[in-house]
Amino acid sequence: MNILLKSAKIVCPGNKELHLKKRDILIKKGIIEKIGASVEAPANIKVVEKENLHVSLGWFDSSVSFGEPGFEERETIANGLFTAGKSGFTDIVLNPNTHPVPDTSSDVVFLKERGQGKATKVHPIGTLTTNSDGEALAELFDMKNAGAVAFYDFKKQVSNPNLLKIALLYAQNFDGLVYSFPQDGDIKGKGVAHEGEISTKLGLKGIPALAEELQIARDLFVLEYTGGKLHIPTISSAGSVKLIAEAKKKGLDVTCSVAVHNLFFSDENLIGFDTHFKVSPPLRTNTDCKALIKGVKNGTIDFVTSDHIPMDIEHKRVEFDNAKSGSLGLESTFGSLNTIFELDETIDILTKGRERYQIEIPKLAEGSKACLTLFNPDGEYTFDRKDILSTSKNSMFLGATLKGKVYGIINNDQSTL
Structure with missing residues (x-):
């Protein structure tokens, strides 16, 4: 070329x-x-x-989901990587959000082979536990050798703290990165939106910030005991920013990310019951948005991710309580970040993070x-359906000015x- x-x-x-x-x-x-x-x-x-x-140097996204294998109607790897490339991303970390989940080395090899020869490089995450069921550790060492860059039961809490302890201790033998999703399922219960004034007015079951912050506090205590490398994906509350800042001051090897939609939107966007705005973790208050943006600027939050999750229409065109969580994000990430931050900040956000996953850092x-x-x-525009390249069309950014x-x-x- x-x-x-x-x-x-x-x-x-x-x-x-x-x-x-x-x-x-x-x-x-x-x-x-x-x-x-x-x-x-x-x-x-x-x-x-x-x-x-x-x-600029090629952009990096630490949290992307497609559908293949198992949910090809949502997104194939081929079209997903095409979408990522047209959206500016040269490297994406692929979540284990498939059926079956990638919990063996052969699964990781399959994902890498499906992405070969594309402009955007795919870096798969393997599951933390077998079948992502939270019971027994998956083949972490073998998956690392096959090319897995981290281990994560996608959007599922690690309920057993002893399992997290063992994972962090074991992964140190091969410099593995362990994920823990920040949400206590028992406190979340059947919640579907941030617990606050908006959810009360709308009659939606709430998810308090406590569900996130309690899980993070526990995980950080475990990390302090074990050592190792921990990543906390897609935090959403001001309290979480504070907890992680304190942990970093202690010298703990912890990183975290935030989904771009948790910077751009708040729970006020739920008025109207549009299921495009149903995500996990939920959109929280404007106060949380400001704290998250500040956390990105001062380095407490390490990465901003698209948290791109294609979802077919059958799972979105239903009542808010019954809709599945997730929104597209690749196509709108640059336009939304560039609206919130100065250009230099935006490019810095989009180009950093590879070192955490031991991915080659490019040079210009x-x-x-x-x-x-x-x-x-430059130039503002209204994000429209024609701007969506994904097979699924579930974007909360539709109608937003980017x-x-x-x-x-x-x-x-x-x-x-």
């Missing part, structure tokens, strides 16, 4: 020589051959010139593999331009 990018403004806060400079970038056979103020186009090369073209330099995202950061458009990616000697 040979491409010449013309007059691209480089957004790379960590590279003072190139940051915010307009440059031509020549790419041959997937390698950045030349970066210069003016590069002449060689014969038989694709020249890319776009309105207000900006380029001559001689390096081209791992680039192309975009226009800022900036993604052109595509160049990665893995492929392009989605």
Whole structure:
């Protein structure tokens, strides 16, 4: 793949020589051959010139679900990776949200093979326990050797604290990353929305922030006892930010993420009972949103994720209580982050995180593999159904005003331009 990018403004806060400079970038056979103020186009090369073209290192998403195997009607791996690439992501961490779940090394190999040869690289997570049933640890070591980047029973609490203790101790033998979903199922009960004024007015069963914070407090105590590497995915409350900040001050090896929709929306969006806004953890208050945004800015929250979960219409076009949780996020992540944060902050958020998963960190330099995202950061637009590339259409961002458009990616000697 040979491409010449013309007059691209480089957004790379960590590279003072190139940051915010307009440059031509020549790419041959997937390698950045030349970066210069003016590069002449060689014969038989694709020249890319776009309105207000900006380029950064390729973007990374730490929480993406598709459907294959088992739920291909929601999303296949092939179309999911195409969607990720058109949305600007060169690397995605794939959740074990399938049927059957990936709890063996052969399952991980299958997922990696299905993603081969695509512009966006897939990095699977294996389950923490066999069948994600919370009873016995899965084949963690074998899955790590097969390419699993972490271990997680998707959106399920680790009910047994001794199981979490054993997992954290065992995973230290091979530098494994253990996930624990922050929600106490007993306190959550049959709740479907944040417990507060809005849920009371709407007559919806509430999920108090206590359900999240109590689980996090327990997990952090276990981590302090065992050591090891713990990741807490998709936190949603101000109290959770405080707990994790305190744990980091103690020196515990803990990271956490937040779903972009928990920064952009609040429980006020539930008025109208639109099931697109039913997610887990739930949308919480504006106060929580502000605390989460502050946590992202000061580094307490390590990653912002799309938490992309395709869901077929049969599970969304039902009563709010009966609808399944989940929203699309890949296509709207850049536009929503770019609305909340300054451009430098947005790109920093989108490009960091690979080191936690031991994924190769790209470089924007001559001689390096081209791992680039192309975009226009300016211009507001209303997110519409036509902007959805996923097979499923369950996006809570429909009708939202977002800022900036993604052109595509160049990665893995492929392009989605």
